[in-house]
Amino acid sequence: MIDAKKIKQDFPILFQTVNDEPLIYLDNAATSQKPKQVLEAIQHYYEFDNANIHRGVHTLAERATSAYEAAREKLRRFINAASTKEVLFTRGTTTGLNWVAVGFGDLIIEEGDEIYITPMEHHSNVVPWQQLAKRKKAKLVYLPLTADGFVDVEKSAEVVTAKGKIMSVCHSSNVLGITNPIKELAALIHQHNGYMVVDGAQSTPHMKVDVQALDADFYAFSGHKMLGPTGSGVLYGKEALLEKMEPVEFGGEMIDFVYDQESTWSVLPWKFEAGTPNIAGGIGLGAAVDYLEAIGMDAIEAYEKEMVRYVLPKLQAIEGITVYGPADPEKHTGVITFNLEGIHPHDLATAFDMEGIAVRAGHHCAQPLMRYLDVSSTARASFYFYNTFEEADQFIASLHKIKEFFKDGFI
Template identity: 55%
Template sequence: MDKNIKQIRDSFPILKRKINDSPLIYLDNAATAQIPVSVSKKMMDFDETYRANVHRGVHTLGMWATKYYESVRKKVKDFIHAKSEREIVFTSGCTDSLNLVANTYGEQNIQAGDEIVVSIMEHHSNLLPWQQLAMRKHVKLKFIELDQEQKLDLADAKKKITPKTKIVAVAQVSNVLGCINPIKELAQLAHQNNAVIVVDGAQAVGHFDVNVQELEADFYAFSGHKMFGPDGIGVLYGRKKLLEKMPPYRLGGEMIANVTREGATWAPVPQKFEAGTPNIEGVIGLEGAIDFIEHVGLDKIRQHEQDLIDYVFPKIQKIAGLTFYGPQNISERSSVISFNMQGIHPHDLATALDLEGIEVRAGHHCAQPLMETLGVESTVRASFAIYNTQEEADKLLSALVEIKEFFQNELR
């Protein structure tokens, strides 16, 4: 094992535990990544030394907490290369961020005769808000389909995105297919038709460098728990001129400028969208996650994950009876591999792997329209992170062969 990878693994205490008397091999990173000690300590430090509410008190702890909280906003701005920290809204997660856009910008700007375009590979978080908006507004929801290589069909996108389109919503990386979508090209198509693009970046941030300005994204959403941070914290990036025109999503404390008996005026962005006491500890943990990622290096993370896929994918393809989903070209994939084994239900396969201490995900992955398109009800998904190793990949491969042989013998 690479010495640097061992040092990284040592900072994740959970990787030392056993599952069913076997060393834990955690391959469900697309759902939730693990947290390093540095992130846990940063959150604990907040609780033990300067815990207070933000934007409210004039006392010392309140001012410290507020200063720290707002400094993280600037760090996030720099991390995703936004233009201003006022374009960074803290939310409870990627789902919350996407619902915010649908229920503010969408409600405000979608009118009869308009169209909304999404891809068929979207996670339900980036489908249901638009589906429900389309139903409320009685407008058409159109799907960009897959091409023959099970990637986003850019030619179909050019047909679906028209002058009637007002919103294009698409994931930068599919949580099932592992394909990396051409966001900049889609953004340019959207803008040529006077539409905005909303990007689900949950599977991209923390895996490779994301530059929202270069992508020409109008809105970009991601979650802390998929990038070595805590649960319950997320980010919505939005172009400042768009955020300023949008109505607030929730009403309450701290998102107001003034309240009278007759009405209220709203605080400037981003506070306008952050009603109530925020997840301050989560924001502090998000900073810790960014610090960890920047310490390791996004180039190193991307290269390590790519090396693992380069190693695993050709070998796993040689196991007879396995069907894979997504592009076959490894350079076009993220660190996600979804597959099914002939004659074995995905849940049974995942359970059998769990008996060996190998944690993978089985199910529809909150992407049921995609499952229907693929002609399956569910798949098994293995997703790799910086702390996974070639040795763990070998154990996955050998376990799949053993499980296949066991079930074949049982069925005879």
Template identity: 55%
Template sequence: MSWPINEIRADFPILDQRINEERLAYLDNAATMQSPLPVTRAVDAYYATTHSNVHRGVYTLSNQATAAYEGARQKVATFLNAASANDIVFTRSTTESLNLVACGFGDLVVHAGDEIVISVAEHHSNLIPWQQLAARAGATLKYIELKTDGTFDMTSAAAQITSKTKIVAVAQVGNVMGAINPVTALAQMAHQVGAYLVVDGAQAVSHLPVDVQQLDADFYAFSGHKMGAPTGIGVLYGKPALLEQMDPVQYGGEMISQVTRTTATWKAAPLKFEAGTPNISGAIGLGAAIDYLQQYGLANIQTYEHELMASLLPQLLALPGVTVYGPTDPALRGGVVAFNIDGLHPHDAATGLDLLGVEVRAGHHCAQPLMQDLGVSATARASVALYNNQTDIDQLIDGIKQVKEFFLHESRSNE
């Protein structure tokens, strides 16, 4: 497709720098996406002109800050196609959002003998909260297994989701192998047995269109820094009836309705979950990031990133001595690909690539059960965003070849 790549890259001046005297190819977007100038300018403008606390003052600056903060909430609701801005809770991250659901809602609906179903591919932030909830409640944590290509085994899903299941929690896009998961089908399976679907959307929101009503997700969580916003701002979407049922897990200023010496009552959602002074600038930056992505269109971004992966994936698969994890069909995955080089630890591979200006992640990617299933301790991982280009892809492939040659030569020299 025709993509205004030069226009977009001009909004990310960080990409112009050199790393180890080499052109920077930033390919760790699954961890954190870079922020465009409109986002940093929006945050700077808030601090320069509007900085004050929200919801509390009757003076002009406070009213302006409150309008900007609540305006960002409405932008998120529109972005996700939520029915109301009141369905949007600001948190600090996907992690906090998922923990909020596990503690504030999970403790209400999960009891001894019940079941919680997740997949073996989940990030620890969508695994450990459910693991701990199961331990607290005396429930059983069950796993949807993967097919050999890293996609969900839906036969396994059907077997794991039973009349005892109360919560099904899965990522929309995997953070290691990048598989796009059948969230809508899982929602149907969960709801048929009276269970609730919780979706980790961290790897989806900046890469493909998200419609929480179409997905029929009961809860949907994501982090702003995965989509060009500042760090420290996250979102939890919840269906209104469920948010109403939930208890707060933090208490303090701003979330209360009435307090006496012995009792307290809470405001309605979402404010009952936002105790204390919120991350106002982060929310404003998130609103600006949403504006930026919508300027180009999430469907267009998905198409462009698919083209990048359609170039990268076959080249990776063709490299001798390189193992690629996850679907081999680019249409089945998002912009994430994990790989290993035979005989080379992923940390060494990533260090070698860094010397060539290529920034990839190496490690277990907060997915140790998945690593155990793959039979490895770690992988390298490359991930694209709307500002990456074919030169980044070529630089990665060439870098892998150079790293392989260097370590192979060193190994032969030491024999």
């Protein structure tokens, strides 16, 4: 079992007070905190190696290039991509999904084709496909969900047709706390010669991801949710598809040669990485991978599962609580979304903040899912491996306290 108290020592930000209370950070689905090892890696780059990469021949440029490309290899290994040619550095999941929708979607989608997403998707995995469908006069189709909130593979098989070209689904939901059967969904769309795109923002930080085993054609994730810097991320794509895909940004390292009227592109992966990249971000993300692998992704997933087994029943036992997603802790990730009868989620989050507890409230960039659930907004507590069981107890105790406060206020 992970020693969260010991691990917490690596995260300086967690040792502060908020509203005169010790900070308990339960907003990890929005962004994770950064260990000192990541902060030190970024600082080291800026203090000793700060230079532009790839084309410089001086010592600093060579050191910066070496560190940046070493980070790419770490990420290749982390998700089990076949080659570093398949690992593109991005600004995050949103950038990756937009690159695929424009650079690949525009190539293969024709009028009347179908694009499949689900009601649970983050706006970053809805709007790019809406825009693609509009550009190409294609049809955007929503796949059915089970009662627990998973994509229903059996019913989806009745929805997916020969017109299906792209399916884009989140690996794990940022609201429902579920992990979708990506491998089965990939097999379904591949039966129709379509392509599987995966939003891995909520899965990659919390479990071992093997893009080859999942048979994902594209897989996007963000660095800032997995201990890395903001503005960093990765788009994985199968090499043959990336060779076919068009870049959507131009300039800098992605160019091979510029003629008077046309230009040619560099080889993978640099074909897509226009301009000066977020060098420090890539190096910091590599350091985050080092940190996660030293703990072990299986150990992280097991610890979070134990935390959910502990917290979820206590939350469900509170009168007036509605928890969204699976009722069974074994099916639930560390993302726990809920509402408390009679209290607006924003008021609930504000009251938690007065207790020093950071949770999120709102539609979580998932307005189609809010309509599906017939709510305007929800509160969300999201746990990570540096959260302790004592913090979980305080979360539940504070929720009881908040409930009583609002109850007394109404009398």
